[in-house]
Amino acid sequence: MPEMTLVEAVNLALARAMEDDPDVVVLGEDVGINGGVFRATVGLQTRFGPERVLDTPLAELLISGLCVGMAAQGLKPVGEIQFMGFLYPCIDQLVNHASRIRNRTQGRLTCPMVLRTPHGAGIRAPEHHSESTEAMLAHIPGLRVVIPSSPERAYGLLLAAIRDPDPVVFLEPTRIYRAAKGEVEDDGEALPLDVAFVLRKGRDVTLISWGGMLKETMAAADALAADGIAAEVIDLATLKPYDEITVLGSVAKTGRCVIVHEATRTGGFGAEIAALIAERALTSLLAPVARVTGYDTIIPMARLEHHMMPSVDRIVTAARQACQFS
Amino acid sequence: MADGGLPVIARFEVRHRNYLAPDGSINRPLPAFASDTDLLTALYRAMMLLRNFDRKAVALQRTGRLGTYAVSLGQEAVSVGVASAMREEDVLLPSYRDNGALIWRGVKLEEILLFWGGDERGNHFSGPVRDFPFCVPVGSQAPHAAGVAYAFKLRKQPRVAVCMFGDGATSKGDVYEAMNFAGVHKLPVVFVATNNQWAISVPLRLQTGCETLAQKAIAAGFIGEQVDGSDVVAMRAAAEDAIAAARDGRGPRFIEAVTYRLGDHTTSDDALRYRSADEVQARWKEEPITRLRSYLVGQKMWSKAQEEQLAAECHERVEAAVERYLATEPRRPETMFDHLYAELPETYAAQRRELAGEGDA
Numbered sequence: 001m002p003e004m005t006l007v008e009a010v011n012l013a014l015a016r017a018m019e020d021d022p023d024v025v026v027l028g029e030d031v032g033i034n035g036g037v038f039r040a041t042v043g044l045q046t047r048f049g050p051e052r053v054l055d056t057p058l059a060e061l062l063i064s065g066l067c068v069g070m071a072a073q074g075l076k077p078v079g080e081i082q083f084m085g086f087l088y089p090c091i092d093q094l095v096n097h098a099s100r101i102r103n104r105t106q107g108r109l110t111c112p113m114v115l116r117t118p119h120g121a122g123i124r125a126p127e128h129h130s131e132s133t134e135a136m137l138a139h140i141p142g143l144r145v146v147i148p149s150s151p152e153r154a155y156g157l158l159l160a161a162i163r164d165p166d167p168v169v170f171l172e173p174t175r176i177y178r179a180a181k182g183e184v185e186d187d188g189e190a191l192p193l194d195v196a197f198v199l200r201k202g203r204d205v206t207l208i209s210w211g212g213m214l215k216e217t218m219a220a221a222d223a224l225a226a227d228g229i230a231a232e233v234i235d236l237a238t239l240k241p242y243d244e245i246t247v248l249g250s251v252a253k254t255g256r257c258v259i260v261h262e263a264t265r266t267g268g269f270g271a272e273i274a275a276l277i278a279e280r281a282l283t284s285l286l287a288p289v290a291r292v293t294g295y296d297t298i299i300p301m302a303r304l305e306h307h308m309m310p311s312v313d314r315i316v317t318a319a320r321q322a323c324q325f326s
Numbered sequence: 327m328a329d330g331g332l333p334v335i336a337r338f339e340v341r342h343r344n345y346l347a348p349d350g351s352i353n354r355p356l357p358a359f360a361s362d363t364d365l366l367t368a369l370y371r372a373m374m375l376l377r378n379f380d381r382k383a384v385a386l387q388r389t390g391r392l393g394t395y396a397v398s399l400g401q402e403a404v405s406v407g408v409a410s411a412m413r414e415e416d417v418l419l420p421s422y423r424d425n426g427a428l429i430w431r432g433v434k435l436e437e438i439l440l441f442w443g444g445d446e447r448g449n450h451f452s453g454p455v456r457d458f459p460f461c462v463p464v465g466s467q468a469p470h471a472a473g474v475a476y477a478f479k480l481r482k483q484p485r486v487a488v489c490m491f492g493d494g495a496t497s498k499g500d501v502y503e504a505m506n507f508a509g510v511h512k513l514p515v516v517f518v519a520t521n522n523q524w525a526i527s528v529p530l531r532l533q534t535g536c537e538t539l540a541q542k543a544i545a546a547g548f549i550g551e552q553v554d555g556s557d558v559v560a561m562r563a564a565a566e567d568a569i570a571a572a573r574d575g576r577g578p579r580f581i582e583a584v585t586y587r588l589g590d591h592t593t594s595d596d597a598l599r600y601r602s603a604d605e606v607q608a609r610w611k612e613e614p615i616t617r618l619r620s621y622l623v624g625q626k627m628w629s630k631a632q633e634e635q636l637a638a639e640c641h642e643r644v645e646a647a648v649e650r651y652l653a654t655e656p657r658r659p660e661t662m663f664d665h666l667y668a669e670l671p672e673t674y675a676a677q678r679r680e681l682a683g684e685g686d687a
Contacts, residue, residue, distance in 0.1 A: 025480070051480055057510065062469050062503035069473020069487075073417075073456065075480070077473070092500075096463045097470070105459055106450035107665040142666050165668035194671055241671035 001183035006176055009151035009184045010040045010116070013158035014078065016188055018048050024162060025070060027054040028063055028080030028116075037082050038118060038177055064090035067113040068097045076162055081117040084171070085128030090115065091136075098167040099142035111167045114158075119147060119171035120212050120262055121309055124302035130174075131299065132211075132263040137169050138240040138272070144168040144193060145240040147211040151182040153237060156191030163190060173212030180215070196243035198250070202230035205319050206250040208273060209260040210236040213310060217260050220315035229323055239269055247273060248281050255286035256322040262309045265293040287325035290318040340540045343564050344554035348612045350620025357563040363627045369410060369558050370622060371636060373402040373615050376426040378640040379435055380589075382648060383442065387593040391652065395442045396423045400556070400588030403614035404520045405490065406430055407561025408581075411569050412488055417474050419458040419467045419489040423520070427490065428453055428460075435647030440654060447657070465495030468504035468517065475513035475578075486572045487515040488565075494525030496539050502546070505580065509547035512577035516568045517543075519580070520555060522587035527600035543580035555583030556614040588613060658682070 004012070018024045026041055026048075032055040035042030045053035056063050060081055067077040081087045094115070102110045121130035137145045146161055146168055148154035154172065161168035173180075199214065200221055209217040214235055221231040232250050236242055251257050257277055259270035270291040277289050292310045300308055345356050359365055376398055386392035398405065405426030412418065412431070420427055425438055433453040441448030441460065449459035456474075461467035471489035478485045495501050496519050508515050519539050523530050536542065543550025553564040561583060568579035586609040590597045597606070622628035660682035663670055670678065 054476075057503070057506055059499075059503040059506070061500055062472070062507055065466065065469020065500065065504065066473035066476065066507065069419075069470035069475075070477050071473075072458070072470065073474050073477035075477050089499075092463060092466055093469070096466060102668070103665045104446050104449050105665075106446050108450045108455060109458070110668070144667075241673050244673055 001185045003181055003183050004151055005178045006148065006151045006154045006172070006180045007038055007040050007178060009155040010158055010172060011042060011044070012184060012186055013155045013162075014041060014044060015047065016186060017078075017159060017162045018044065018052065020188060021076060023074060024076045024078065025052050025054065026078050026080070027056050027066060029056055029058055029082055031055060031080050036080060038174070040116070040172070041080065060086050061089040061093060064093035064098065064115060067115060068093055068101065068111055071111045071113040071167070072101065072109045076112050078114045078116060078162060081115060083125070083129040084117045084119050084131035084133065087117050087131070094137070094143060094167070094169070095140055099140050102166065103142060110165060112165050114161045114168045114170050116170045116172060118174040118177070120173050120175055121299055121305045122175035122212065124305070125174075127301050130305060132261070132294070134171055134239055135263060135267055135269040135272070138269055140240070142166070143240055144238065145171065146193060146238050147171040147173065148237065149173065149176070149211055149214040149235050150180055151184050153191060153197065153235070155184045156189060157193065157237065159188065160190035160193045164193060168193075171211060175212040176215060194238045194241050194243060196246040197235040197237055198232065198246065199235050200231065200233040202232035202254065204230045204254055205256040205258060205322055206232045206234060206254045207258050207260060207315065207319065208234045208236060208247060210239065213260050213262050216310060216312045217315060219312045220319065223312060223316050224319055227320070229319065231319060244276060244280075247276065251277055251281045252284045255284050256319075256325075258290045258292060258315065258318045258322055260292045260310050260315055262294045264296045265291060266296050268293055287322040290322055292318045338541065338544045340538050340550060340552055342552045342554070343560045344557050345559045345563070346557045346617050346621055348556075348617055350617055350624055352621070356559060357566075359562065359566070360559055366559075366618070366622060366627060369406055369562065370615070370618050370628070372406045372410070372426065372430055373558065373618070374636055375640050375643065376402045376406065376429060377615060378644050379425070379429070379438075382644045383439065384593055386439070386648065392439065392442050393444050394592050394594050396592045397589040398423060398426055400609065400613050401520055401522050401585040402426055403558035403561050403618075404518070404555045404583040404585055407558045408488060408490065408518050408565040410562050411565035412486070414454055416486045416488060416569070417454070417456050417458070419471045419474065419487060420460055421464070421467070421491045421495070422460045422462050423492065424460070424490045428457075431457060435644060436650040436654070439647065439651035443651065445654070445657065465491050465498040465500040467491065468495070468501045471515050471517070472504040472507045472513060475508060475515035476511065478514050479511065484573050485514065486569050487513075488518065488569065489515060490518045490520065492525060493519060493521040493523070493530055493533055493539060494528070495519065496542055497533055502542070505543065505546035505578070508578040512575065514572040514575070515578045516565065516572055517578065517580045518565070519582050521582050521584050524587055524591070524597070524601065526591045526595060538582060540580060540582040546578075546580075548578045548580065550580035550582065552582045552584060555585030556612050556617060558614055558618055585614075586612065
């Protein structure tokens with residue numbers, strides 16, 4: 001199997017989906033001849049033509065709204081927003097239309113669209129380019145929110161997102177677009193949505209994360225192992241709806257849980273998971289649920305951004321404290 | 327010269343279309359379809375039905391049997407005229423005040439009542455299956471229309487998307503973004519702005535500095551036409567031309583239908599707070615139904631007997647629809663989860679069971 005980067009896996013999945021299904025349309029700013037600002041769509045316009053790989057005007061609201069209109073006609077549009085900080089004009093379309101058109105028409109119209117966007121900080125980009133506001137999206141009923149953490153899962157989950165009959169926001173961890181490498185077979189096999197992936201088994205503490213932050217989380221698990229602490233690492237992968245069963249099963253086994261995300265803490269998705277554990281697994285707990293997150297501040301520009309993002313040390317410290325509790 | 331003799335590189339014009347004067351007399355030769363008595367009387371019947379329906383809907387709301395409702399009073403010619411120029415396979419993307427267009431396209435009166443009565447089943451209507459439901463967030467349906475039209479173009483289908491919104495919507499980026507894109511790709515879409523002079527309490531002069539709304543199409547690269555929106559003949563003719571052009575691959579069009587909202591914005595609004603009774607009274611002289619009736623009667627295309635019969639028909643049809651609406655059993659609470667996703671994820675299925683009193687959640 002060829003080794004490739006995460007962004008190459010995204011490209012491979014898009015090409016495969018377009019090859020398999022003439023209804024798949026890719027659209028966004030600079031996705032055509034330029035191949036997207038991160039090259040996720042490179043080569044697609046040459047292969048599938050400018051009608052199916054469509055350079056739109058510079059208008060993010062339009063991109064999301066076009067997707068709704070196309071999808072309601074039975075196309076499968078995959079829109080690209082260049083950075084998550086530019087996703088906000090799309091929120092009206094996501095909240096008021098994409099996520100609810102099936103429900104409000106009682107199934108008469110549906111919205112099988114995907115909106116892709118880079119996610120997270122750590123690439124020393126200008127301001128507004130480093131957002132991780134996935135919790136805002138995960139709050140929307142009727143939507144799916146998916147974040148891959150490896151090339152293999154980027155390929156399989158994006159294929160699943162495109163084939164899904166409902167709208168999916170697909171968040172691609174910018175920091176590991178090229179840093180993550182792995183073998184991907186272009187077999188057209190999708191991975192399941194709504195399912196968490198257990199990346200590492202362990203009995204002592206459960207570490208839950210998603211997207212780019214799994215890199216630090218896995219490194220923390222290695223460091224903990226050197227101390228004789230066996231951490232179980234869960235890649236949540238789909239945040240809406242998320243795999244409660246895997247989360248609760250793991251916490252029931254380990255009794256300890258550390259949730260890691262780079263998004264700000266208050267109202268972050270970690271709070272949702274902590275609440276679930278409090279409601280449904282309190283008696284399993286041997287220590288308070290801990291969160292290692294970004295701070296409740298605007299994401300700083302390049303010189304300070306790494307201080308905002310959870311480090312391996314912060315994760316290790318939180319996990320050790322959980323293990324030493326009581 | 328103040329401009330230093332700089333050359334003019336572009337000039338634009340906006341035309342205004344009108345055939346029937348407020349008194350029902352003719353300003354210019356009518357389009358060919360106007361010689362078809364059946365068609366003209368059908369337009370008249372549809373406008374009358376809409377007005378009767380509106381009156382009943384308001385009565386239902388006032389007596390607590392319907393939720394907030396948006397009347398079409400005074401602007402019936404817009405939605406009826408536009409819808410009458412569409413083919414079934416075209417797609418309508420209406421705003422919340424386009425009842426007349428939905429009814430023309432086959433949506434049942436009781437379905438519209440269900441929607442305004444707070445029941446999503448009203449959007450699972452009997453009209454063309456791909457038509458969009460009423461759009462409440464103003465102008466947000468315009469990008470959908472561009473997407474629908476793009477799908478038609480990609481699939482080489484001779485179909486047209488017709489997007490309706492009010493004057494307030496033309497102030498939103500959504501509408502401009504959609505028109506701009508439609509202009510770039512010469513999409514088969516017709517945008518219809520119902521300029522009824524008031525966006526709730528904000529008059530047109532505070533909505534735009536433009537002389538016409540029609541000229542907004544110029545910036546998007548296509549023709550914008552201003553039409554007398556209280557003249558159903560003009561509305562039908564303008565929509566017919568625009569839809570034909572769009573279907574033939576000549577690109578989008580924009581129609582500004584200049585009319586007047588004689589009623590409140592909705593049943594929750596009191597228009598007397600922001601405009602005078604005198605202003606409204608004066609506008610009653612221009613309203614579309616009397617105008618067409620005067621023409622029809624003058625042409626001996628319509629009689630008093632027909633008028634009486636139509637009144638009885640409208641009454642009967644509306645009352646029967648109200649009966650069916652009021653007799654519709656409410657949905658069971660847990661059905662709010664139905665059609666949330668194609669297949670309900672287990673975590674929400676548990677909430678559904680909780681709501682159903684099946685108590686394992």
